[in-house]
Amino acid sequence: MDWGLVHAYTPLFVTALRVTLMVSAGGVAAALVVGLLVAIVRLWHVPVLDQLSIAYVEVARNTPSLVQLFFLYFGLPKLGILLSQETCAIVCLAFLGGGYMAEAFRAALVAVPPIQHESAQVLGLTRRQAMRHVVLPQAMAQATPALVANVVFLVKESSVVSGIALADLMYVAKDIIGQSYDTVEALFLLVVAYAIILLPISAVGSAIERRFAYGR
Amino acid sequence: MSDRTRASIPANSTSAPTAQSSAPLSGRQPVLELRNVTKRFGPLTVLDGIDLSVAQGEVVVLVGPSGCGKSTLLRCTVGLEQIDGGEVLLDGEVVSGRERTQQDRSRMGMVFQSYDLFPNMSVIDNVTLAPTIVRGQSQKDAREKAKALLARVGLADRADARPSTLSGGQQQRVAICRALAMEPEVLLLDEVTAALDPEMVHEVLQVVLELADDGLTMLIVTHEMSFAQAIADRVVMLDAGHIVEEGGPEFFTNPKTERAKAFLRTFEFHRSGRDS
Numbered sequence: 312m313d314w315g316l317v318h319a320y321t322p323l324f325v326t327a328l329r330v331t332l333m334v335s336a337g338g339v340a341a342a343l344v345v346g347l348l349v350a351i352v353r354l355w356h357v358p359v360l361d362q363l364s365i366a367y368v369e370v371a372r373n374t375p376s377l378v379q380l381f382f383l384y385f386g387l388p389k390l391g392i393l394l395s396q397e398t399c400a401i402v403c404l405a406f407l408g409g410g411y412m413a414e415a416f417r418a419a420l421v422a423v424p425p426i427q428h429e430s431a432q433v434l435g436l437t438r439r440q441a442m443r444h445v446v447l448p449q450a451m452a453q454a455t456p457a458l459v460a461n462v463v464f465l466v467k468e469s470s471v472v473s474g475i476a477l478a479d480l481m482y483v484a485k486d487i488i489g490q491s492y493d494t495v496e497a498l499f500l501l502v503v504a505y506a507i508i509l510l511p512i513s514a515v516g517s518a519i520e521r522r523f524a525y526g527r
Numbered sequence: 528m529s530d531r532t533r534a535s536i537p538a539n540s541t542s543a544p545t546a547q548s549s550a551p552l553s554g555r556q557p558v559l560e561l562r563n564v565t566k567r568f569g570p571l572t573v574l575d576g577i578d579l580s581v582a583q584g585e586v587v588v589l590v591g592p593s594g595c596g597k598s599t600l601l602r603c604t605v606g607l608e609q610i611d612g613g614e615v616l617l618d619g620e621v622v623s624g625r626e627r628t629q630q631d632r633s634r635m636g637m638v639f640q641s642y643d644l645f646p647n648m649s650v651i652d653n654v655t656l657a658p659t660i661v662r663g664q665s666q667k668d669a670r671e672k673a674k675a676l677l678a679r680v681g682l683a684d685r686a687d688a689r690p691s692t693l694s695g696g697q698q699q700r701v702a703i704c705r706a707l708a709m710e711p712e713v714l715l716l717d718e719v720t721a722a723l724d725p726e727m728v729h730e731v732l733q734v735v736l737e738l739a740d741d742g743l744t745m746l747i748v749t750h751e752m753s754f755a756q757a758i759a760d761r762v763v764m765l766d767a768g769h770i771v772e773e774g775g776p777e778f779f780t781n782p783k784t785e786r787a788k789a790f791l792r793t794f795e796f797h798r799s800g801r802d803s
Contacts, residue, residue, distance in 0.1 A: 429607055430643040434657035434709060435633030444656060448647040 316496040320487060324500045327483040332508060334397065334479060335466045338404025342465060343458070345405055346412020351442065353413070354420045364413070371410025376471050379403050384475045400472040400479075408465045415461055419454035420446065459516030463509055480504050558583050558618060558744050559604065559635075559713045565612030566596070566603050566768075573599045575768040576613065581713060584742045588755045591765035592790060597748040598640075600765065601715045604746070605637045617712065633661055636706030637715040641722050642698040644690035644705070651677065651686040654705045662709070669708070676704040680734050696727030700734055713744040720751060732758075752779060752794050764790065 349364045371379075380403040387394060394402065423446050431441035473482035484501040488494050557580035566574040573596045581587045589597045602608040604615055606627040615623035622631045644653050654673035658664045664672075677683050680700040682693075690698055699719055706714055716735065720728040732754045739745060739758050749755050755762065762778040764771050764787050772778065772787045782788045 424643075426639060426641060426643045427645065430639065430645070432607065433605055433632060433635070433637045434705070435629045435661040436657060437629060440660055444660065445645050445647070449645075452647070 312495050312499060313493070316493050317500060320493070320496060320500055323483050323487070324480065324504050327478055327480045328504050328507070330477065331466070331469055331479040331481075331504070334400045334404065334472055334477070335469045335508070337401035338408055338469065339462050339465050341401060341405030342408025342412045342461070345409030346414075346416050349409060349413035350416035350420055353417055355438070368410045368413050371407055372414075376403065376407045376468050377474055379406055380471050380474055396472070396475055396477045399475060400469070400477050403472070404465055404469060407468060408461060411461045411464065412458065415454050415457035416450065418457070419450040419452075422453050423449045455516065455520050459512065459519070462512055462516070466508055466512070467505070556583060556619070557581060557616075559746065560616040560619075561600075561604065561613065562616065563613035564600070564603060564610050564615065564623075566599055566608060567611050573768050574603065574610075577765075577768075577770060579763060579770070581744055581746050584744055586739045586743075586745045586747065586758050586760045588759040588762050589746065589748045589765060590750075590752075590755060590762060590790070591771075592793075595765045596768045597765055598717050601637065601717050601746065601748060605635050605715055606632060629661060633657065633709045634712050635715060636709055636711030636713070637717065638699070638702045638706050638719050640718040642690070642695055642702065644698050644701055646690055649687050649689060650682070650693070650701050653690065653701060654708045657705070658708050673704065673708055676707055677701070679737075680704055681730075694727060695723045696730045699723065699727075699731045703731075703734055703738075707738075713746060714738070716745060716747045716749070718748050718750060720749070720754075752791070755779070766790070 349368065352360045352364050380399065383394065383399045383403050383406075384396070427445055427449065428441055431445045432438075436444070469479060470481035472479050473485060476482065478486075480501055484497045487497040559579075559581040561577050561579040564574055564577040564579075565572065577596075577600060579587070579600075589600065591597050599608060603610045603623075606615075606622070610623050613623075614621045617631065617634055644650075645656070648656065651670060651673050654676060655664075655666065655669035658669040658672070659666060674683060674686060677686055680703065682697060682700055682704075685693060685697065685701075690701065693701065703714075703719075719735070720731050723731065728751065732751060735745070735747070736754075736758055747755070747758065756776050756779040759776050759778075761773065761775060763773045764778070764784075766786055772782060772784045774783070778787065779791065782791055
């Protein structure tokens with residue numbers, strides 16, 4: 312491996328790291344919101360939305376992310392909706408991740424014993440208050456491992472956005488390889504860059520898990 | 528059903544069925560009234576036309592074999608189950624048959640069999656949650672009241688503990704405080720000691736006895752017969768969804784119906800070849 316090349320390519324990867332981080336952060340945040348809303352809709356069996364949510368989760372989880380991305384990037388303009396590359400990338404991750412996050416939230420919400428809902432109800436709390444103060448905090452503790460796994464999954468999955476020529480880490484690495492055949496150096500930097508993002512996420516995830524780990 | 532070891536109730540509170548207690552406290556305005564309440568689960572009629580009223584300050588104990596509908600009766604009363612017929616009245620106002628308002632629900636307190644404290648918050652936060660977010664009390668006021676309640680059940684020093692670090696008996700006492708913090712007009716207790724180790728039963732029932740002495744209106748489901756006898760102003764026995772007998776604490780010593788006699792016998796143990 313040529314360390315001089317590694318050094319020379321580093322600035323390109325730093326720029327690309329920002330793109331990957333931006334797309335991932337936006338996608339993860341949106342996916343968490345979508346996932347939580349879908350999970351609550353399903354828990355409460357909200358008419359119509361419940362069925363739509365089931366369909367959404369199945370589509371999101373059972374179609375390739377690249378196909379979802381191409382649909383957004385090449386398909387939507389045919390319907391008159393033109394999104395920028397960045398927006399497309401974030402919407403794609405939100406769509407994909409929302410399905411996974413919804414299942415993680417739902418499993419955790421369902422695991423909160425019914426007596427917890429009932430106790431809150433008997434005390435006079437509304438369903439929404441009970442959700443916010445009693446059920447959700449308990450579900451979060453349950454859901455954290457799955458949510459963190461999903462965040463890691465989404466950051467890795469963000470590499471598909473190179474497919475629509477967004478200059479993320481994957482795109483830059485492929486670009487360098489295509490132009491100069493510095494495969495080893497490019498892939499080395501690629502692995503290091505993803506590790507820089509993902510290792511702290513795993514560490515923070517473990518820390519959150521410990522914080523929430525009150526026994527029942 | 529196993530009959531768990533009964534905690535002994537102090538002799539002074541075991542008032543024999545004398546004239547001062549017993550008999551429905553008629554004349555007084557009923558706080559809680561059930562009229563012809565019917566509840567079905569599929570083809571099964573769990574409650575079949577139940578009429579029951581609880582007067583201000585009265586302690587009514589519901590007894591009966593497992594599956595007779597005692598718990599369902601409480602759940603219907605408090606609105607956790609919708610009833611299929613009849614009505615539930617609180618202070619003469621019908622509260623059944625519609626979505627209960629937050630106001631309706633906070634007027635009745637209920638404590639369940641299993642420890643149902645919210646594990647995600649401290650003991651005192653369990654007690655102050657509903658007063659602050661349902662009643663809009665300030666944190667400071669609610670905490671002060673909660674501390675007084677916890678002190679009353681002997682748990683002032685555990686206010687900041689997590690529920691999971693308390694014993695079952697302590698958790699149930701906190702659950703009682705949590706219900707009392709909303710100052711309910713009537714408190715419903717659903718076998719609050721059934722999940723407890725025998726040595727913890729007494730500390731919980733002692734708290735309930737004190738509440739009765741303070742004049743709290745209560746409807747209690749229990750399998751602790753000596754406790755029931757000590758605390759009841761009136762006893763209602765339920766079997767297969769019907770009220771089979773109703774009376775003062777003399778129910779325990781002198782039941783009228785065969786069904787009640789048979790039920791009470793299930794709490795006695797005899798060894799053949801020995802007298803009583």
